[in-house]
Amino acid sequence: MKPITMEKQNTMNTPQDFLPINGTDYVEFYVGNAKQAAFYYQTAFGFQPLAYAGLETGLKDRTSYVLVQDKIRFVFTSSLVPDSEIGVHAMKHGDGVKVVALWVDDARKSWEETTARGAVSYFEPRVEKDNNGEVVLSGIHTYGETVHIFVERKNYKGPFLPGFVAWNPEYRSTDVGLRYVDHMVGNVGWGQMNQWVDFYARVMGFSQLVSFDDKDISTEYTALMSKVMSNGNGRIKFPINEPAEGKKRSQVEEYLDFYGTSGVQHVAMATDNILHTVRELRNRGIEFLTVPGSYYDTVLNRVGKIDEEILALKELGILVDRDDEGYLLQIFTKPVEDRPTVFYEIIQRKGAKSFGKGNFKALFEAIELEQGRRGTL
Structure with a gap:
């Protein structure tokens, strides 16, 4: 098998970028x-x-x-x-x-x-x-x-x-259209988010793209806070989450309880065709979080015109959000192992540079339903 190669983008690193990352x-x-x-x-x-x-x-x-x-x-x-x-x-x-x-x-x-x-x-x-x-x-x-x-x-x-x-085994599956790591989310303990935001800024030269507080990421029961750090050329993006006070135990608290320390909560993998990728993953047994069907009754009022058929997105449970530069489509798997820790996000960006703020409430309510089934809410 030929060795894997990665194409460098044409983006030049800025002079102050003391840690250029490809x-x-x-x-x-x-x-x-x-x-x-x-x-x-x-x-x-x-x-x-x-x-x-x-x-x-x-x-x-x-x-x-x-x-x-x-x-x-x-x-x-x-x-x-x-x-x-x-x-x-x-x-x-x-x-x-x-x-x-x-x-x-x-x-x-x-x-x-x-x-x-x-x-x-x-x-x-x-x-x-x-x-x-x-x-x-x-x-x-x-x-x-x-x-x-x-x-x-x-x-x-x-x-x-x-x-x-x-490694050349006889068994080979077909790929599902996953292309690159879009971002990786780290969960850290109470009061530690700013410490690690400072680490990535001071030690690695990252800058803060966006922040979300407990008013942005909350439901009736749980909340968390998050700040997104990015390197100089934007190829590496690390959102850092910490718990926030709520009536019940948030997904970050659940992760920390079962993982035992801070760690990577999920890896977001990009695709050029999220409908194809998600259909393939579902056919292979991957389980995704689901939001109420009513989400799709009003989503186009919020995000405007999109290329995809809304019924196809509803069938697969794919979420949509828009920012000033375009829109994105995203969906989240359930945890992929017995402990409710690691899961994956599948994302397709159609211009958007954001992280789906408009979907937070629906997504977190879906997570809470799963926590309720596990008895960990």
């Missing part, structure tokens, strides 16, 4: 059973096998499967020994995101710039090599037990990273 390199999950997780994401989400590392490649403590769909790379890693960092992480938190890896041109400089500004080092810059060339990696800590790894791969031609081999 895009999301990969997202790594620590899981209880990497083989089964990889099969699930192939079958249900249409990811394709890319690379593998494990006993057969000389590893004694872990196994990793790498999957790809267009520009999205997911890595699923599980422990082969009971007391490793990976095994302890999976036991404490359930399956969850450990690494949000960022594709950079200079991993040494990225580490130096961020640690000089106060980031705690995960590991210092190191060079890893094999017959396909070399990569430079470095890492820093962020909220909870999540880390950022900077990946410099301009001198590497292998399928993923040194130590991995191409």
Whole structure:
């Protein structure tokens, strides 16, 4: 299999951008059973096998499967020994995101710039090599037990990273039209949102795109607050959520209770045809949150003319919102594992740069219905 490549956009980094980032390199999950997780994401989400590392490649403590769909790379890693960092992480938190890896041109400089500004080092810059060339990696800590790894791969031609081999199983599903990571949402504890907003601004040079308070994101029962941080060229967007006072336990509180610490709540994956993508995902068993049918009776009064048939959106439960630059379509899965923690957003942007503020009330009421069924509201 040919190695995956990413096209750089023409957007130039501004002079003050001391941490230029080309895009999301990969997202790594620590899981209880990497083989089964990889099969699930192939079958249900249409990811394709890319690379593998494990006993057969000389590893004694872990196994990793790498999957790809267009520009999205997911890595699923599980422990082969009971007391490793990976095994302890999976036991404490359930399956969850450990690494949000960022594709950079200079991993040494990225580490130096961020640690000089106060980031705690995960590991210092190191060079890893094999017959396909070399990569430079470095890492820093962020909220909870999540880390950022900077990946410099301009001198590497292998399928993923040194130590991995191409993975070519007989079974292959068809993709569902997922294209790239649009944004990743982090849930943090009470009173911690501004701390991590400051971290991304001060340590990584991000700027705040938008903020939502408990008046924007609330229902009769629950509320939360959120601020969206973005890097200099806009390719990386990290909304940061924290709980807000409400009559009952919010989705952020539920996540923190079951995950045990701050972490990545959901990954939003973009598509060019959300109707096709959602139909495919439904046919493969992915379950989505549903809003009342009455949502569609008035949504066009709010968002105006759209290209899609409203009945098709209603059939699939897809939400619509508009901002000054266009509109977007979005839908959210139910949690994809036993713990009500990690879920996914499928989003199609038709000009809009926002995050669906007009849908918050309907979405959160749908989440509360699921929390009620779980007895965690």
